[in-house]
Amino acid sequence: xxxxxxxxxxxxxxxxxxxxxxxxxxxxxxxxxxxxxxxxxxxxxxxxxxxxxxxxxxxxxxxxxxxxxxxxxxxxxxxxxxxxxxxxxxxxxxxxxxxxxxxxxxxxxxxxxxxxxxxxxxxxxxxxxxxxxxxxxxxxxxxxxxxxxxxxxxxxxxxxxxxxxxxxxxxxxxxxxx
Amino acid sequence: xxxxxxxxxxxxxxxxxxxxxxxxxxxxxxxxxxxxxxxxxxxxxxxxxxxxxxxxxxxxxxxxxxxxxxxxxxxxxxxxxxxxxxxxxxxxxxxxxxxxxxxxxxxxxxxxxxxxxxxxxxxxxxxxxxxxxxxxxxxxxxxxxxxxxxxxxxxxxxxxxxxxxxxxxxxxxxxxxxxxxxxxxxxxxxxxxxxxxxxxxxxxxxxxxxxxxxxxxxxxxxxxxxxxxxxxxxxxxxxxxxxxxxxxxxxxxxxxxxxxxxxxxxxxxxxxxxxxxxxxxxxxxxxxxxxxxxxxxxxxxxxxxxxxxxxxxxxxxxxxxxxxxxxxxxxxxxxxxxxxxxxxxxxxxxxxxxxxxxxxxxxxxxxxxxxxxxxxxxxxxxxxxxxxxxxxxxxxxxxxxxxxxxxxxxxxxxxxxxxxxxxxxxxxxxxxxxxxxxxxxxxxxxxxxxxxxxxxxxxxxxxxxxxxxxxxxxxxxxxxxxxxxxxxxxxxxxxxxxxxxxxxxxxxxxxxxxxxxxxxxxxxxxxxxxxxxxxxxxxxxxxxxxxxxxxxxxxxxxxxxxxxxxxxxxxxxxxxxxxxx
Numbered sequence: 008x009x010x011x012x013x014x015x016x017x018x019x020x021x022x023x024x025x026x027x028x029x030x031x032x033x034x035x036x037x038x039x040x041x042x043x044x045x046x047x048x049x050x051x052x053x054x055x056x057x058x059x060x061x062x063x064x065x066x067x068x069x070x071x072x073x074x075x076x077x078x079x080x081x082x083x084x085x086x087x088x089x090x091x092x093x094x095x096x097x098x099x100x101x102x103x104x105x106x107x108x109x110x111x112x113x114x115x116x117x118x119x120x121x122x123x124x125x126x127x128x129x130x131x132x133x134x135x136x137x138x139x140x141x142x143x144x145x146x147x148x149x150x151x152x153x154x155x156x157x158x159x160x161x162x163x164x165x166x167x168x169x170x171x172x173x174x175x176x177x178x179x180x181x182x183x184x185x
Numbered sequence: 186x187x188x189x190x191x192x193x194x195x196x197x198x199x200x201x202x203x204x205x206x207x208x209x210x211x212x213x214x215x216x217x218x219x220x221x222x223x224x225x226x227x228x229x230x231x232x233x234x235x236x237x238x239x240x241x242x243x244x245x246x247x248x249x250x251x252x253x254x255x256x257x258x259x260x261x262x263x264x265x266x267x268x269x270x271x272x273x274x275x276x277x278x279x280x281x282x283x284x285x286x287x288x289x290x291x292x293x294x295x296x297x298x299x300x301x302x303x304x305x306x307x308x309x310x311x312x313x314x315x316x317x318x319x320x321x322x323x324x325x326x327x328x329x330x331x332x333x334x335x336x337x338x339x340x341x342x343x344x345x346x347x348x349x350x351x352x353x354x355x356x357x358x359x360x361x362x363x364x365x366x367x368x369x370x371x372x373x374x375x376x377x378x379x380x381x382x383x384x385x386x387x388x389x390x391x392x393x394x395x396x397x398x399x400x401x402x403x404x405x406x407x408x409x410x411x412x413x414x415x416x417x418x419x420x421x422x423x424x425x426x427x428x429x430x431x432x433x434x435x436x437x438x439x440x441x442x443x444x445x446x447x448x449x450x451x452x453x454x455x456x457x458x459x460x461x462x463x464x465x466x467x468x469x470x471x472x473x474x475x476x477x478x479x480x481x482x483x484x485x486x487x488x489x490x491x492x493x494x495x496x497x498x499x500x501x502x503x504x505x506x507x508x509x510x511x512x513x514x515x516x517x518x519x520x521x522x523x524x525x526x527x528x529x530x531x532x533x534x535x536x537x538x539x540x541x542x543x544x545x546x547x548x549x550x551x552x553x554x555x556x557x558x559x560x561x562x563x564x565x566x567x568x569x570x571x572x573x574x575x576x577x578x579x580x581x582x583x584x585x586x587x588x589x590x591x592x593x594x595x596x597x598x599x600x601x602x603x604x605x606x607x608x609x610x611x612x613x614x615x616x617x618x619x620x621x622x623x624x625x626x627x628x629x630x631x632x633x634x635x636x637x638x639x640x641x642x643x644x645x646x647x648x649x650x651x652x653x654x655x656x657x658x659x660x661x662x663x664x665x666x667x668x669x670x671x672x673x674x675x676x677x678x679x680x681x682x683x684x685x686x687x688x689x690x691x692x693x694x695x696x697x698x699x700x701x702x703x704x705x706x707x708x709x710x711x712x713x714x715x716x717x718x719x720x721x722x723x724x725x726x727x728x729x730x731x732x733x734x735x736x737x738x739x740x741x742x743x744x745x746x747x748x749x750x751x752x753x754x755x756x757x758x759x760x761x762x763x764x765x766x
Binding site: 020039040045056057079085129136140144145167173176 | 220
């Protein structure tokens with residue numbers, strides 16, 4: 008992989024195509040977790056991998072490719088989300104309405120977070136908070152790596168992770184789940 | 186409910202694994218969209234090459250050295266790129282700003298880790314300005330941004346931004362950018378020679394009168410030896426095409442350093458009239474200044490010392506940019522770059538400290554935190570149009586985003602001078618409800634000459650961090666009956682005050698209810714006390730559609746405005762427009 012990256016850094020498109028084939032699913036999964044829908048995740052994946060190719064000349068250390076691509080992916084998610092928000096409307100789907108009904112009738116103590124409720128709560132978070140939760144809790148990256156992916160100091164990553172969990176809890180509370 | 190890590194992971198996995206039945210299809214789709222070559226900045230291959238080419242680096246060094254030199258060749262649009270034997274085998278390298286704007290990467294490199302250190306710089310860059318929702322800081326609003334691979338920088342735009350780039354950008358003291366204008370490039374490069382521009386002006390004025398595009402003109406600025414008498418001007422309101430050049434030293438852009446003698450009122454041959462006393466970095470005793478100037482055509486009916494059809498609005502002088510030389514792998518640490526639009530010797534601050542960096546609080550306990558700034562310059566108390574007084578400092582909770590949280594995530598306070606020193610202090614009384622990390626995110630000050638310091642210390646890495654570890658914080662709710670409120674009818678405001686950790690009701694807590702402007706400007710409100718169940722109720726006799734706020738402080742009845750001299754503990758605060766619910 009390192010060799011491919013170094014070749015790509017020299018402008019070798021064929022090498023980068025191989026990198027795309029190997030990384031596309033990882034990038035998509037991260038974007039899908041952050042953005043929550045297929046179309047946006049595909050857009051972000053396209054944007055991230057094409058953007059990475061355009062910027063590959065700025066990659067100075069092939070060993071840091073994953074962290075570098077991860078940061079570009081989060082940025083791509085941010086851009087997709089902003090574009091989407093510009094014309095977004097809140098959609099109270101039938102499914103979510105049902106979910107609300109279920110929540111009111113179920114017992115508080117035994118209540119679990121439904122998929123719809125979680126997604127609504129998660130999607131209310133800013134993309135930075137979604138990203139840090141995905142990188143740490145889904146991709147299982149240690150805080151040090153999360154910090155590298157997001158380009159922030161480790162201490163900041165810790166505090167942001169803490170804040171993101173709190174924000175998620177508060178957002179879940181708005182779903183009546185606290 | 187707090188999700189455990191396993192449940193959180195399961196939900197995130199569910200989100201991540203949805204869709205994408207065939208990754209290969211997506212990969213092929215990405216590959217189909219890949220450009221043939223990466224968009225490599227002109228200097229990047231040189232930098233990489235210099236590591237391995239050894240002796241060839243010397244040749245590259247010559248190329249780059251030439252590339253960063255100002256264009257000196259004469260004649261309209263003539264390329265001054267060297268074609269000598271040293272570079273015969275090397276592709277010609279376009280020079281900024283004569284031949285091309287900065288690329289996205291070059292702009293990112295130039296701005297460096299501390300863009301605020303480039304404050305006042307004016308550059309032209311070929312970047313994409315992305316729209317976003319209107320975002321406002323404490324003074325300005327901007328809805329554009331530049332997206333770099335590793336960061337995003339806000340662009341404040343005053344004019345119509347819907348013109349294609351490249352764009353002239355001014356670096357603001359906070360490190361953000363201001364869109365000065367879209368730039369129309371010359372046919373042979375970016376910059377227009379003065380004769381080229383003057384030749385084009387009639388067409389511009391005829392076909393694109395009062396264009397909002399600006400032009401980069403390579404020229405020499407000259408000015409008259411003494412102040413000019415300016416008898417003629419027409420207000421823009423009655424004649425929008427009229428340009429009032431104002432009084433002061435008359436200034437022109439000339440093809441060369443023509444010396445204008447004291448008392449002379451003649452425009453230099455082939456010159457372009459710009460505003461009197463244009464804010465150029467003149468050097469006393471030196472009557473001319475060569476460089477690249479950003480100008481915008483103006484239709485002129487009548488102006489003093491104007492050459493018909495040869496007058497333009499001066500927008501700024503481009504800041505010289507020294508792009509990386511071979512072997513440079515990192516951008517240099519930016520240093521302050523005085524330019525024509527540099528705010529100059531305004532106040533600066535040298536130190537910002539918190540009286541403590543960590544406090545544990547529970548229940549209704551409070552801690553007074555002093556934020557001290559040490560300024561250089563004659564900072565004075567200065568009343569602002571919004572009623573606040575500067576110097577002003579803001580504390581903001583890191584990562585706080587929930588607008589429904591009754592615990593404020595940002596507090597601003599006026600600073601008071603420590604007598605006989607250049608230190609100014611603001612005191613913040615924080616509570617358990619303020620649990621989290623706090624940073625100073627604004628520092629605004631003016632000096633006697635009304636020059637401004639306005640920056641975000643946290644954004645520039647100059648703020649300490651304060652950690653509040655809060656437990657059992659009081660928290661409150663606010664509801665209305667009826668919902669929405671009926672104007673002219675009574676409106677019941679009610680809610681609960683509870684322990685945020687346990688949910689236990691808190692009895693005997695005084696809640697203040699404010700209406701309308703009190704919720705923004707400060708002032709008095711009506712107080713009620715929570716009962717045994719933690720509940721409170723207040724009835725507004727006649728609802729009028731105004732905003733309603735409720736708050737809990739250690740000084741009931743008084744809304745803690747920005748200018749509060751004594752610190753007030755705010756345990757919670759909520760706002761709502763009851764007619765909008």
